[in-house]
Amino acid sequence: MMAKENGGILKWMAEYDRRYVYLVLFLVMVGPLLRPIGMPITVSPDTVQYYNVLQEVQPGDKIFFTLNTEFSGYNEIQSGIIATMRVLVEKHARVCFGVAHVEATIIPDLVIKAVQAEMTANDYQYGRDYVILGYIMPNEAAVAAGAENFHGVVTQDWLGRPIAGTFLDEITDWEDWDLITDFTTGICTGYIINHYALRGTPMIINCIGVSIASEKPYLDSGIIQGLLQSMRGGAELEFLIGHPGPGLTAMDGFSFGHYMLIIFILIGNVGYFGYTRQQQMKAATEGSKNG
Amino acid sequence: MAALVYYYIKTKKVVHIRRVPGLDAIEEAVGRSAEMGKPVICSFGIGGFTYWTLAGLAILSHVAHLTAKTGSRLIVPTGGGDQALIVRPVAEEIVKTAYTMEGVEDQYTPDDLPFYSGQQYAYIGGYVGVMQRVRPGSVIMTGSHASEAMNIAETSNTVGAITITSGSYISNVAALACASDYILIGEEAPAAGAYLSDDPAQRASIRVQDLFKWLAIAVMILGLAARSLGNDLMLRLLAT
């Protein structure tokens, strides 16, 4: 191996090509998808708190199902989105999809397909039980105006059909929603917190890993009532409702991805202390000798 | 709060702002780039006129003065968001003014402020592409950057540039703290911008912000003390 000739394995561990990291990480994530193993999972208190809020939903409750995510974010939190929708349908809640990113306009269709069996079993009809509004939150002004005068901002659904005659006739402002379930990579979630949750509309959030530390203060201060965290939170919720889906099937690759990162860090530190630090000290002593 | 800002602006008393260590790192990075004869890349973010973008623009002005003095080439990638278009003319004006004030207006090249569209990921494609081609000595990425900051910082390290960044939200800061040679954490960037600028309003703002952080700490400590004695007066006051 190249490393043996000029400085040994420790030098390689300190300075190996980062593309090894990319390739190995890719393989350990795709491998378990081809040959699933099935890992156990524990449920965190935050997920239980989120689940408990969903359990209090009553038949006929009006749910504002807001998608604050690009399509890429959907890959990470689709398990939480689908599991939440499944519970809402089993509770006979009435669901209104609203979107804050143009790429997410296609997600409601995917969610409905994923829970089609439950919706058919519960005789869900478009307009009466669920409505898809499309891109209604392009900016903070649109969120604030919708909170104060819903029909002043929203007049048609995502395919241009009037919303008059749907269950949204019962919505005037922020007070008329029984719960907001927000699925987010960031985008307009802060605006929904400021213009709905701050005024008292109950709200729970399923966020990507990046946003956990930013959303936790709102959970801890009681402004929102539940926080489901990233793909792992979605897998835990699937486990709680007893309906495995994309979250649980991803947990194998999830585990191996984490372990690969830990191994890379260990390799890096062994290389650092075993080689790089020695070189730095050698350079320092030579420098002081010549100095 | 508005009254406090107005008071400080009107008092004409120049507010003292401590020198943020990040500025020494920036000056060292530009100096080393000049020694190596390599260009400097400096960006101020992809947002519109926000608190963070203005901090990035103030630091851009400082870097432009340094590169004008040292004769290094300065490249300023712009774009990345719908609002970025409105900020771009101001960035052009800042760099041009810096080169004029240093007496080397002829070295100012508008083409070195490329606009990589209003799309975040097209902006990265352009930013990464120019880094891979020109192999800069240093990359100074402050202001309103979002998740693209990680792509840029890692590519900057790949091409061997000194990487100085700032993060405006915690998960970006955590990742950039590892990926960069130096990071301005949270509000160090706006504070650095105010330190560099002669604008009394910016300096007054930093003063007011410090006062409100002192107020937050004081209210917390008083509230905790009162609550420990069984009195929740502070909580009731805050709830009104």
Next chain:
Amino acid sequence: MVDIIEISVVAVGTFLAMCMFSTLYGKSSPLYALAEESYIGFATGLTIIWNIDYIWKTGIVNIMAGDWVLLFSILLGAMMLLRVHPKYSYVARLPIAIVLGAQFGLSLRTIIFTGFIQQISATIVPLFTGGTQTLLYNWTIVICVIFMLTFFFYTVEMEGALGVSARFGEYLLYIAFGTVFAQTFMGRIGLVIGFLQSYTIPDWKTPYLLVSMVLVLALVMYMDRAGLLEKLTPED
């Protein structure tokens, strides 16, 4: 039976995705440019469609229903477009002033509560009553918030007690950064695994994913070795 349309979606999708992944090779390539420009073109078109849709539904439909005041939004919107006109860009200042003023009104009237007052009151927690775990959590939160805040003072020199407090706050911050880095990494690999799931489930999709990966990698390495990368990659 999988129809031809669905196969074309998977074949094109995996190929373009691997072209985008080729940036990990470390050099820009025409395949990356193809993926990037495809995304910019179609995504920009998408942005135009849905913003026009919003203007239509919220503006035009309401105006046609008799809400004449909203005519101002169309007028001010048109004025805003002159922002890019070299000679008449000053016309856009009026709509910018109105929108900025309203924007600050919307944010300043709410963030003072959600981002300041309620965060302070949520930190005023019982420190001497409650179970062991609650007390441990409460003391840690109080100490962290107060000492971390002292790290962010800029109009006083960091000396004496404040200097010690700021340095202690910085150590607490780095513990938080380790936690946040791990949470962020969890999110990012969840994203990749979710993407890979859409091209490995059901099984018939998997060959397209693996073939695209090998094909793109081979093409990029060939172009690199043949010195074609620089020649074929667009200049920016």
Next chain:
Amino acid sequence: MAEILKNKQLQIIVMALSFLFVFLPYFLNVPQLNTASTKLVTICSIVTAFTVALAVIAQFRRGMNIINRRSRGWYFKAYMLVTLVLMLGFSLMGRDSGPYQWVMFAVVNPLSSVNYGILAFYMASTAARAFRARNTKALMLLVSGFIVLMYQAPLTGAYFTGFEPISIYLGSTFSMAAGRMFLISVTVGAIVFGVRVILGKEPSVLGISKEEK
């Protein structure tokens, strides 16, 4: 008319009035005032939707410049402009079927996913390269990161139950407190910045260049 629209003082007054007309009704709770204020906010939401066109105009202009200059790879820009126009056409043919849906599933979704997914690889190579226990701060970052990573991975999270309480403690205290501290300081910064703009101390925000001050 041009002089009026250029007048800086007028612009700051308009901005301040717009600010007050949205800020005050929220606290006064006068129904008529609330209705009028919400109407202004609705107007602003529509005007802001127009600004997207600015970025598209700039994109078109930049693309045409590159095409006209015939710089290397100009055909990629031509291809981008064609796809942009194609998407507009497809949407007219229907958004819940046909070519529009094909493009969403074959192009936009995978590329959007990869754009953000690549960050997992960058973070991994950053961690592999930079996570060194060089000093106490770096060691503390490494230890807390290691514990949370071990808990997050379901296998170790389930079998090594010691990681769970510590990881949940770190997430609910240290990172929550850091998130709260960032929130407090950013909120104060944003409010003070807003006050500066309303007082007319940030003309560049309004597109007024320095000479006009």
